[in-house]
Amino acid sequence: MKTLILIKEDTFQIYNDLYIGFHKAIGSVDMRRLDELAESDLRAYFDSHVETEKYDRIVLHLHFEYLTSQLKFLATLPGLVFIDRLTSFDSVESHDQHMKFYKKIPWARVILTSYNLMEKYQAHGLDAWAVPKGYNSSVFNQVTRKRKTDIGLINNRFVKSEKYPHQQQQAQFIKKLIADYPNTVIAEALSESAYVNFLHSIQMLVCPDIGAGEYLHKTFEAMACGVMVMAFDQGETENAAIGLSDLDNIVLFRDYTEFQQKLELLSNHKEFIHKIAQNGQQLVQTKYPYITVGESIATLVAAEMRRPEDFQTGIKIFGFRV
Missing domain, CATH: 3.40.50 (Rossmann fold)
Known part of the structure; x- marks a missing residue:
């Protein structure tokens, strides 16, 4: 053809x-x-x-x-x-x-x-x-280094955009997250190399993309770098088609309360973090390199x-x- x-x-x-x-x-x-x-x-x-x-x-x-x-x-x-x-x-x-x-x-x-x-x-x-x-597999991959930060967040342009219909809900989620977990590291407007270094430095990436209807590049990029991802649940249609399974290769939440409950579970069972991150990495490396x-x-x-x-x-x- x-x-x-x-x-x-x-x-x-x-x-x-x-x-x-x-x-x-x-x-x-x-x-x-x-x-x-x-x-x-x-x-x-x-x-x-x-x-x-x-x-x-x-x-x-x-x-x-x-x-x-x-x-x-x-x-x-x-x-x-x-x-x-x-x-x-x-x-x-x-x-x-x-x-x-x-x-x-x-x-x-x-x-x-x-x-x-x-x-x-x-x-x-x-x-x-x-x-x-x-994701771009020539850029995003795992390196062997100690991860110094528990929780990371990428503050993307949609949070501040009036065109984004769920702007207020996402902004409120982030405000609560920062208040309750002040050690959260927020990345914004990073160069490619700084962004990769950021992903290599965190254990968990929180993606509160409320109402997005899909999982953004950062989800796949973080998983490829060996990060455990906690993401707003975009629905069964999206999850099943991609191969995402809650508490197996990703951690999903539907509101801030559920996010806190699952974060507490992970804090009490840190071995889950490593296993979920491994499974997520295997999924994206197998199916989602560019x-x-x-x-x-x-x-x-x-x-x-x-x-x-x-x-x-x-x-x-x-x-x-x-």
Whole structure:
């Protein structure tokens, strides 16, 4: 299968291993890095640089905001697949905008990072699938050193974002955590090397990502570094699909009270911390390095797709013409 994949120029280094895994699994790949100018006028780029008929699949891993005004052109592309990194942290308006866009080209495939979001998209008739975020195995791995801190927290940008609908609940959780456990070390705006050192210095990482609907990069990265993760429970759909099991390879909580109860249990049975961390590390090292994530994406890209001609009625209903 011959595949064209267009990717964001500014994320190539971040996802390099993912693209390697994708290339390895799918075979013939023509990968091109686009700057923002090319992203904003895909018709001109294709007219000058792409022979569309040569490809069985055209995969777009681009900025969504540049795609919305180019729907008419995108609908003409055969075997169209979107890799969409939208997270459940984004606002309701963002979710509605993405879904409205994809519903106008229902024969296209969308690959998300959240199984919860995947089910929502599928319920609206979209060809949507999910592959978890994963981690960069060339950066995040375990080292043999004494961990000097019991509890760590990564204070990400969503906590202070008005677009994040659960901002207040998460901020309150963090406030209580700091008050009750003042030795908690909080990491914010770290360089890559400082972030890795932070993960190597802590025993447990707390991820109070309330309402996220998925597990973020930090979950996989911390597990890969041998850290035991305590995370807000994102639901059975997400847990089962990823392979997460409470008190086996992760510690899950639904509110601050449950978090405290489980932290007390771990404090009284410190051997659990090491065992859960080991199991979590084994899970992510087996299933979620970027290379493996790329291979999983390739499998979804290569699967049989819907045909545009089967949706002619739908096109008329939406008032859209190719």
